[in-house]
Amino acid sequence: xxxxxxxxxxxxxxxxxxxxxxxxxxxxxxxxxxxxxxxxxxxxxxxxxxxxxxxxxxxxxxxxxxxxxxxxxxxxxxxxxxxxxxxxxxxxxxxxxxxxxxxxxxxxxxxxxxxxxxxxxxxxxxxxxxxxxxxxxxxxxxxxxxxxxxxxxxxxxxxxxxxxxxxxxxxxxxxxxxxxxxxxxxxxxxxxxxxxxxxxxxxxxxxxxxxxxxxxxxxxxxxxxxxxxxxxxxxxxxxxxxxxxxxxxxxxxxxxxxxxxxxxxxxxxxxxxxxxxxxxxxxxxxxxxxxxxxxxxxxxxxxxxxxxxxxxxxxxxxxxxxx
Numbered sequence: 001x002x003x004x005x006x007x008x009x010x011x012x013x014x015x016x017x018x019x020x021x022x023x024x025x026x027x028x029x030x031x032x033x034x035x036x037x038x039x040x041x042x043x044x045x046x047x048x049x050x051x052x053x054x055x056x057x058x059x060x061x062x063x064x065x066x067x068x069x070x071x072x073x074x075x076x077x078x079x080x081x082x083x084x085x086x087x088x089x090x091x092x093x094x095x096x097x098x099x100x101x102x103x104x105x106x107x108x109x110x111x112x113x114x115x116x117x118x119x120x121x122x123x124x125x126x127x128x129x130x131x132x133x134x135x136x137x138x139x140x141x142x143x144x145x146x147x148x149x150x151x152x153x154x155x156x157x158x159x160x161x162x163x164x165x166x167x168x169x170x171x172x173x174x175x176x177x178x179x180x181x182x183x184x185x186x187x188x189x190x191x192x193x194x195x196x197x198x199x200x201x202x203x204x205x206x207x208x209x210x211x212x213x214x215x216x217x218x219x220x221x222x223x224x225x226x227x228x229x230x231x232x233x234x235x236x237x238x239x240x241x242x243x244x245x246x247x248x249x250x251x252x253x254x255x256x257x258x259x260x261x262x263x264x265x266x267x268x269x270x271x272x273x274x275x276x277x278x279x280x281x282x283x284x285x286x287x288x289x290x291x292x293x294x295x296x297x298x299x300x301x302x303x304x305x306x307x308x309x310x311x312x313x314x315x316x317x318x319x320x321x322x323x
Contacts, residue, residue, distance in 0.1 A: 009049035065097020107272030
């Protein structure tokens, strides 16, 4: 079968078409005929070599793509699925979505039939929405009437936090963006307010029970002063920085605040049991139209173009590849 591989570290040109054997599902597994595959920032970070020094990061050659949608091609014993079922996956261990066929643990596969949710929309957002839900229920417990601050509001993961936080009882969700021209687009995603990340002084005197940070860098350190007593910062990525600034542990101790990391891939790789209940909880946000993400769909053969847009900062919303 056909797949697209990151053959080495570099620019979009290192993505090359290869032929690989078609996988065969074992017990509790399925294979999916891929109609759509998400293009994530992690794909680009791995391709560029940004994460090369970290043991947890996959190394080339590898087929990128953490989520796919399509139909069940073959179902292993005890998978609970049948050939032809319309499905979308959550975040998959081992990547591999830029391909004709993808092997997946059945516990990370969600049926779409009857949901009314388009595949492109599902593959663009459902896994991130489950990630947001799990981060606010497993990594931390969102307090009732909490105020939540989300950095990088236009990012794929950040963009779904407003509706998930409200579903769990948040009172207010504030977003940050880098540039003034991004403010209105972020407001369309459901943030109550949007401020510039370079002007956090605008929030001086305010306190948040939860701060969600997929950006990193100096912004992470500057935000600690905005945490309420017993507040928690959720580190869910470092899209804006290749460095990991040191947190003053004495300040964390003295202010009764916490900094926690949440990596959904590692979390679900250890135990898939929380995945489907979380998906069941958030799928109605799509069915009811409470979450509707901007999505650009390109042919799978244009994967290099998708990565070029990511590198150039031209992507608006999520990028999805279609077979």
